[in-house]
Each structure stands twice: as structure tokens, then as C-alpha cells.
Amino acid sequence: MPRQLPVDELVSDPYPIYAALRAEGPAAAVEVRPGYQVWMVTRYVEARQALANPALGNDPGNGRWMADVVGDAVNAAMNKHLLRADPPDHTRLRRLVSKAFSGTRVAALAPWISKLADELLDRIEPGEKVDLLDSFALPLPLQVICELLGIPAGDRHLFRDWSDVIISGAHQRDRYKDMAEALVAYVQRLTAVKRADPQDDLLSDLISVRDDDDQLSDQELTAMVVLLLFAGHETTMNLLGTGLFLLLTHPEQWAALRADRSLVPAAVEEMLRYEAPLRTAFPRYAREGVQIGDVTIPVGAVVMIALQSANHDERRYVSNDDFDLARTSATHLAFGHGIHFCVGAPLARLEGRIAFNALLDRYESISLAVPPEDLRWRFSTLIRGLESLPVIGTEAVSRQRQ
Template sequence: MSQSVADDLMDPQFHANPHPSYATWRREGPVRPVLLAGGAEAWLVTRYDDARKALSDPRLSKVRGGLSTLQGDIDQALSSHMLAVDPPDHTRLRRLVSTAFTVRRIEALRPRITEITNSLLESAAAGPSSFDLIDAFAFPLPIQVICELLGIPADDRDDFRTWSNVIVGGVAYKDEFPGAATAMVAYIRALLAARRTDPGDDLLSGLIEVRDSADRLSEHELISMVFLLLIAGHETTVNLIGNGTCLLLSDRSRWERLRADPTLLPTAIEEFLRYEAPVETATFRITTEEVMLGGQRIPPRSMVVIGLLSANHDEDRFPDPAELRLDRAQNPHLAFGHGIHYCLGAPLARLEAQIAFGALLERFPSLRLAVPASSLAWRPGLLLRGLFTLPVTTAPE
């Protein structure tokens, strides 16, 4: 792979609006060499069919094989979860965690999610007419839900936000990354120790006790799983609420249409997930042998980045993909992945979004952007697609 012909995915202009680049690449080189942080080389997959195949191809391994820059103990504590291993380890971990992370448990959260949502919106309504929707609503809702689900003090959510922003922020936070990772591991270790002496009716206690015959989660696996649930359990929903609201308010006819017909909410949420996917790329994979993908020969031990956002805009899979359709009925997007690594928390994210958007539309019928949409800044990094802030206002125009 030649660096001179590789596209730079770390380019700030690309992050500001990746859609034009993705569209060009789908036409002119759907599986192509790219540069990542620090000049690392990888292959980017941009089309839907290729992405779907790659997501379920066992020759594309999740095992990183010494690519981390963290110290061994910290690295192991953050990379022993389901998203970082292959079968049979993945099969075992998912089975153990699924025992505690059930659909029934998630659905039982509906009244509490509704209560948290209403409380946050009441606080926003009682404050100034202009506010940041991310700070006031999109962030505190999912972080409070996942903290309560795990049994973690919500008072620590600002620490989680700081660590999470650094850990998923990529090269923009490379200097802060080791410190944030070390702090988060230490915090989770302390939580586990406290819960062992004082267990409760929460997911954290359940993960400590979960067993399958003689099998159970190791200490590193426990820390890593809590880390994954904390990060993935709120980051996706923060971006789903923020990105979806931005899409609605960028053209208020969409906002008014959804207010007039709330039955569109389920399909609208799926369209938000497709159009401005909260997760831009899947966590990277490494080829274990030579792989042919999209007509491109990828050598063994090559890093592969699967573009979920790009795949969700593939013209060959979605009619008029650049058009936001609140009533798009056939919408097999890849926002939550595909195959054995399909997001375990997808039902929770959908439930939170359904409650959040329904309440937001009802509570703030005149909500609009407080700044031009073109001035909004997107968070750095290739993994997630989300806004730093979303200034909105309820004041009359």
C-alpha cells in the first residue's frame, strides 16, 4: 500500500462533512487504501454489500495483536470485551453477558427512562429560552440510564464524559488517552470491589455473579465489559438524539411533519440511524489471510475499516440515499453493525430515542436551531459521528 495514493481520513475537512468523499469513493474505489492516525495504513470499505460481507467474514479478526500503545495490564482491562475478540471467546462472552442484559430488563426501564426524560425537559423549560441540547438532554439522558442500569453513581457522569470523549476521540486526544484509560480502569476496579462487598439488584452485580456452568467472567473481562457498556451504552444514544434533532431542525418542515404524525416516529428514528449514523465506522479488523473484497485484493495482516455511514448511503441499496425520508419503510441500515458483533444495546438505544424524541416534540413544539446548521462542529475521530454542541431556542423568531 503506497502512502502517496492513500486518502487521509484524519483530514479536518473530511470530518466536517464526509458524505461527498464517501460518495466519490463508492463510485471510484469502493475498497481503497487510506491513512489513519499517525500515518497508519488501512483499507476502507465504503459500499453496502461489501460492508455487510466484511462485518460477518471470519477472516477479518477483531484481535488487535499488539497494536495498542497502552501498558499491558490497562490494555488487557480495556480489550477483553465482546467487540475485541473472535469466536470462541466472543461466543462465550456474549452468552455470559446476555444472561444479565436481557430484553425484559431493558423494557422494564421504560417508565424510568420516561421519568428521567420528563425531568430533564422540565429543567430545560425552566431555564433560558436558548440552551445546548447536548448538555441539557442528549448526554444526561443515556448516561443516567446506563448508570442506573449498572448501579453506578450518576454523580460521576461528568468524569465518564471526559474519559469517554478522550477514549473515542482518536488522534485529537492522543496525549490524554493513556491517562483517561488508566483513570477509567481504576474507577471500574473500585466499583467492582465495592459491589462484591455490597451487591445490589443491578447489572454490575449481575455481571459479577453471572455464570454458565463452571464458567464466569474473569477480572479483566469484567472491567472490560463494564467499560464497553459505559462507553457504548451512552455514546450511541447521545449522537442519535443530537444528530436526529439536528436533521429535523435543519429543515423545520420535517419537525412539523413528525409533530403532526407521531406514528412516523419509529421509521424516523431508523432513518436518523441510517442518514447520520451515530457510529461512523466499525471498530477495525485485521485480515488473517488474503481477502478479496469489492474486487480488491487485501493482503494478510492488513487493517480494515468498515464505513457504516458510507454503506448507509449506498445508491445501490437505498433509493435516493441523500434524501432524508421520515417514512422510509425498507431501511436495512448497518448503524448497529451486522453479524455476530451486532450491537447488544440496540434495543436500549431505540427505546431511549423513541421516548426522547416523542417527549421533545411534545414539550417544545416551537424548537429551532439557535445558530446556522453550517456552523455546527462535529466531534473529531473516525469511530463516532456526533456534534460537540447543538444550540437550540424556544424564543419567537
């Protein structure tokens, strides 16, 4: 009989649940919501192996409830992307997208991202109580991915509401249909504009990219834009917001960063390990019986790979539940592993390094404006992120002299 996981606890504090599951074995049959049984992989070694196991493919029933709500056409336009594809389709899609999502394009954004970070912080008065999630952690990655894709500046505010509802998924079914239809219609209209008048942006590149006369279909193109928009700002927003929360609740680590900026890249990796923005990888489907350690997962089972649990596995990490910027291992699974490793990982890391350096430049100290226990985590079984982050910052002396 599968264990029913307490969803509220899984959202607010999942780590004791994960620790108990890891103690029992590398994988366990659980219900993540009533009637939805999955096998959850919780240990690091087995999670890494499962992420690269071709016998664990795209779940053919995954997202079926979405199709029931919005219809097959809109559902396909939302989901026919890399994370829901298997080889050879995945190989083809990734090859086409990678040509447009190049390291050169990402690196060229660094000066603009730094300027944007400073401009966002300029709007905050010293000593002012402010929600740094809304004023900094959200608009920075949202502006970056919209700039990269070529989303007009006047339209970018639309994506916050769309994202909140769509990430919540089945928990906001009553609003999902309207938001999904509006998002797909918007992307399709913008694609038509870019097709007629290409610009120097990623969406124009995705429209035109070809490989041996192969190109993205209309549904694949729309789905890839939707994926890049959400993955491009949701995960990085939560990296920035949750990462800062960790620094504020571990002031000795903030002091260590101020004393040694060379720790910033390692700090970003430890934030990703300690509070991975994605709780789990996208669900997989066992095409055949799969061995996970000493556990046999039956054919046809849905498999969820708990990235957060793997990143806290005591078998992999010394002092696994300590937030430690001196940790040198960057082999966490926050970006996944194998063929589905996040194509946007270099951009997220770049934004993280720039954002935390900008905060260190700006503030001598930052403190939470409310007790930590008053903060709430977003109700999502996929995303790990705070609803808000109210803080008060003391401006650095070097800034005050300007």
C-alpha cells in the same frame, strides 16, 4: 500507493469522500492518518458481507499505541471485550453478557426513562437558549446506562470527561493515560464494592453470571463495563443530538412527526441510517486474502468497514443522500451486523423513541440558535457527533395550559 484521506474533511463532511471511494470500487487502500494504512470497505452489500466474514478477525495490533501509553494491564482492562474478541472467546463473552443484558431488563426501564426525559426538559425555561446536547441528549443516555449498571448518582458526572478523551484516542494521547487509569481504577473499585454487596443492577449480574462454571475474568469484567458505559451513552447521545439537528435543518420532517407520531420509530431508524453515530466498525484484520467484490485484500491488512458510507450507498438506497422519515427500510448498518451486532441496540432504539416523543410533547417548534454552519463536529475518526446544539424552543400549547 494508498490515498491519504483529509482527516478534517472526514470529520466535518465525510460523505463526498465516501461517495468518491464508492464510485471507484467496493474497497480501497487509504491512509486515515499519516503512516496508518487500511483497506476501507464503502459499499453496503460488501460492508454487510465483511462484517459477517470470519476471515476478518480482531486486529492483533489494534490498540497497540494505547498499550504503549498506559501499559498492558490497563490496556487489557479497557479492551478485553466483545468488540475486540473473536470466536470462541467472543461466543463465550456474548453468551455471558447477554444473560445479564436481557430484553426484560431493558423493557422494564421504559417508564423510568420517560420520567427522566420529562424531568430533564422541566429544567429548561420556555424560550430559553440552551445547549440541548448538554442539557438533554447527553444526560438522558448517561443516566440510563449508569442506572442500569448501578453507578452511584454522585459519580456519574465523571464519565463525560473520561469519555471525551478516550473517544478522541490518539488525538489526545497526552491526556489519555491519566483518564484511562482513572477510569479503570474507578470500575475496579466499584466492582469490589458490588462483589461484597451485590445489588439489583447489571454490574452485580455481570459479576455473578455463570455458564457451566465459566464466568468473566477480572479484566473481561472491567472491559465490558467500560464498553457498556461508552457504547451505552456515546452512541445514543449522538443519535439524539444529531437526530434533532437533522429535524431542525429539515423543518418539514419535524412537522411530519408532529402530525403523525406513528412515524417516530421509522424516524429513529432514518436518523441512524443518515448519520450513523459510529463512522466505522472496529478495525478488522485479514487472516487470509479476502475478496471484497472485485477487490482482493491481502493477508495481514487492516480493514475498516465504513458504516456511514454503506448507509449512503446509492446502490442500496433510493435518494440516498436525502433525509426522509417516510423511508421504510430499516436495514441500515448503524448497529453493525453479524456476531458483533450491537448488544445494546434495543436500548438505544427505546431511548430514541422516548426522547423524541418527549421533545414533541414539550415543544411546538424548536429552532437552532446559531447558523448550522457554525456548529462543529467532534474530532474523532470513530464517533460522529456534534460538540454542542444551541436551540430555542417554543412550548406546546398543551403544555402551557398545565
